[in-house]
Amino acid sequence: MRCDDRTVAPDTPLSTPAPAAGPADSPRPADAENPVAPYDALLLFSFGGPNGPDDVMPFLRNVTAGKGIPDERLAEVAEHYHHFGGASPINAQNLALQKALQDELARRGLDLPVLWGNRNWEPYTRDALAAAHADGARRIVALVTSAYASYSGCRQYRENLWASLDELGGDLGLAEGTHPLAADKVRPYFNHPGFVQANVDAVAEAYAGLAADAAAQARLVFVTHSIPDTMEEASAVSGAAYSAQHLDVAATVAAAVSERLGRDVAWDLAYCSRSGPPSQPWLEPDVNDHLRALAEQGVTSVVLSPIGFISDHMEVAFDLDTEALETAAELGLTAVRADSVGTREPFVRGLVDLVLERAALARALDAGTADASTAEGAAVGDLPPWRDVCRPGCCRQRAGVASGIPAACSTDPWS
Ligand SMILES: CC1=C(CCC(=O)O)c2cc3nc(cc4[nH]c(cc5[nH]c(cc1n2)c(C)c5CCC(=O)O)c(CCC(=O)O)c4C)C(CCC(=O)O)=C3C
């Protein structure tokens, strides 16, 4: 519950818990006057990346603080960035997405400023929140540039949001632990129709770009970021595991593509961008190993679909377009990479739909009129829509082990 002055005490949940399951027969309440109420701003909330060679090491130190990534791996990753002049494409891509969201909101006549803030580089989350606060915003909704639920794609952002709100409260001279803004978050949207549709379109286009004989038998290989097995286990505490979320999206996309092509497309899920010590198990197979296995099985062409990423940032530009496509060439495989969703229209439209869905839920929770149907958002595939408000223990780094680091947008920030 928020106070009248809209400050949030540290031990108070930022949002009311989502309602328990029940009959789904009444629609979300409509607010024809302002569908984005109660939000004053939308935070496009991303990872961040270096803008030039001098940024690379400080950026990598920000990313890996306290993570135990070996120096050897850091030096290797720094080389990936230097290979591209020391700049990550991610910042330009986020600016393009910010613009696309602004345009889509304007097209619908919705008045909601879109701010951009990052966990690991400028513009930092705290600075974006400070600007919003200075402009008079007191309640915001965050849209994370990661579609899947796991520590890396959900809780880590929520921890950063909480810490940034704490710091901003300190900057503004508020009592310790008092937040100057209330913040909600759009649910992980991996199975939202807009994200899935944009991936279907991209994969179908990639098949259309292949020569007929290659297209006729190309294996569809979906790729996502690997995570440690321990993080995978923890991701399953509050719903389908990270890998299961991807398998659900992959099955939906492959079925739609098969329908468009008029034949059953065989597909697999592979992983990229592993880090951490070799002794620590991470999700496998690595995409390069998988391409080798496919070549051994007699497969001669592949379409790589980066469903784990929403734009062509460094993981895609280096780990797929540079490394994996090189592996494919060495193996004599014909390989193309499908686009990530980027600023494709169905995706951007879907994101704005998700913001409106979250706003309607916030109004219903505030008014005490939320029921099971209020929390029922659009989803495709076998899995239900992810929860709008994270539950205690959601997306920890390790199952059952509380970090003691508070996180925003949860019923229990301290779990
Ligand atoms: C699931 C996931 C996503 C997808 C969801 C999402 O999109 O958010 C993602 C995205 C990204 N990861 C990125 C960069 C990095 N990730 C690292 C390290 C790690 N990522 C992990 C997971 C993920 N990461 C994990 C478990 C680690 C180990 C350490 C830790 O637990 O944090 C490291 C350290 C060096 C290394 O070990 O590689 C870097 C530099 C960039 C920016 C790219 C650019 O600059 O264009 C982006 C978008």
Ligand SMILES: [Fe+2]
């Ligand atoms: Fe990463």
